[in-house]
Amino acid sequence: MIEAIDLFSGLGGLTQGATDAGVKVVYAANHWPEAVRWHSANHPHATHACQDLRQARWADMPRHDLGLAAPCCQGHTRARGKGADNPEHDDSRSTAWAVVDCAESRKQDAWVIENVPEFMNWTLYPAWAQAMKALGYQLAPHIVDCADLGVPQHRVRLFMIATKSKAPLHLQLPRYEHVPARSFIDFDSGNWSSIEKPGRAASTINRVANGRRKFGDRFLMPYYGSGSGLTGRSLDRPVGTITTRDRWAVVDGNRMRMLTADEVLAAQTFPSSTLRPNNHRLTVHMAGNAVPPLAGKRIIQALKEAA
Template identity: 35%
Template sequence: MHSLIDSSARSQGLTVTDFFAGAGGSSEGLRQAGYRIDACANHWETAVDTHRLNHPDTEHHLANLHDADMRRFPRTTLLWASPSCVWHTPAGGRKKLPVNEEMSRNDAGALDRATAFAVIAAAEAHAYEAVIVENVPEFADWVLYRWWLDGMRALGYCAQTVVLDAAHFGAPQRRRRWFGVFTRDGAVDLTPPLREAVPAAAILEADLGTRLTRRLYVSAQIDQITDTDVPHLVMYRRNARPRRADQNPLATITAGGNHHGLATVSCTGVYHRMLTNRECARAQGFSDDYQFLGTAKQVKRQIGNAVPVPVARWLGERVAQALADRQAAA
């Protein structure tokens, strides 16, 4: 497609299965890292259609992975999995449950958190050379987290975990996520690069929006702007403050609604608009030729749920290098 492909993974013939693939941020990053995307699976048909449009050579599965027969999927070098994070976050006052209560519950939250066990089932069936798992940092607070890690270790994997911020990888967005990297020797170099955050202005259109004639939810933030003729990022959230778009990355892009606005104060008035889906996609590292299917709301959800492309690429490159080093030492 649009980006240069790393030759290391390609020369090794590395392949990947992408679970909970969504619209394909992880797949796109791994493709850029040189992997062949052999298979992907997701439960949402619209996201699968988007993935198929952009990765037509991949084997696509519309499936609920918590009860899928893992033998349906091909064996690949790598498994990437992004199990649901919704019920791991502390939003809405969600509390950590005792082990016995967590294991006995059959509600939406327990079933959502249990999607992580699909990773163990797939790893047992296919004995991947490496597994990468992505989730929110609160995933490590899950009451069954240690049991889950022990399940991977019982299959012969060494666990390495790290929390990475997409802003350190060229994405103009603050997005901290937990990553677990599982290999046979635990020798993947996960030292994050030292890189300054890219400002949001790098992915914004020139459009300042419309001139305001009434007060908005973000008007209190706009009142704080002192630098004129400079676009500022404003957030439709409590306790937010305006930040210069030419000096700061975006806050985390989410799947639930558009919280990101742009405000500019000038001698002719105050201008405001919401960020577009395409701008949000750029903040996730998608190029402009990556296409999304569905309604505007569905596209927003796909973008907000995606793994930032440059983060997936970097992790794929790190794993490919570790596998190459291991093979050379054998």
């Protein structure tokens, strides 16, 4: 059996995906104690480390074949800006060097590295890529909408496949039928409130009215952002990108509510048995940072088939 490590493991999206693809994850690490706590609860057979991976002792890791990593994306994504003079963003982007350090030390056969597509626009990306190539890896970037992998969510992400092959390994990824948002929404759960309640913002009322005209009584609507913001979104298509804070509201006639934590996890394709905090905001934060397990599974399956 292929054995893997998961760096920046978070809630465990890549770990779950790898496990579902028949890969044994033997080690997982993250700098955030709360994430390590819940990853440990869901994947107790892996060795866990809570540390800044830029200061890791790679020799302490168990033997493995495959590296999985989802370095911080906040410094790259357009959602929060990429100001060149923002030290926090510089610090976030630098986490990608942990992959190079680990690859130099442990010499994995292959890597699956997830990030936002803007990762390749990073000023230091050419140096990062050259470092991986100097270690013997060929890089094949795959920019994928996770909805095309069967995730009920439009989530465009970069999956960098690094292999010790003669040429970059470009995966053959089947395009799966899109799964609608209604597949994970439970209209009998959640904290509903009246759309016309006192204090409701006029902009929200307008969005609801626009959505009703286009989709009828039931639809999705973002509370902030662009794209579907003015007209809402049909339940018959995947939801938009799940983020680290409440964004998507469900409208049902004269009532509305935000997605529940369980719905957010389902939109990310975490199993219903996933252990999570009782705290809604904490769960949404961790889920929004995660790689959808189904996307991870299908990427890793394709890698196994191509290797």
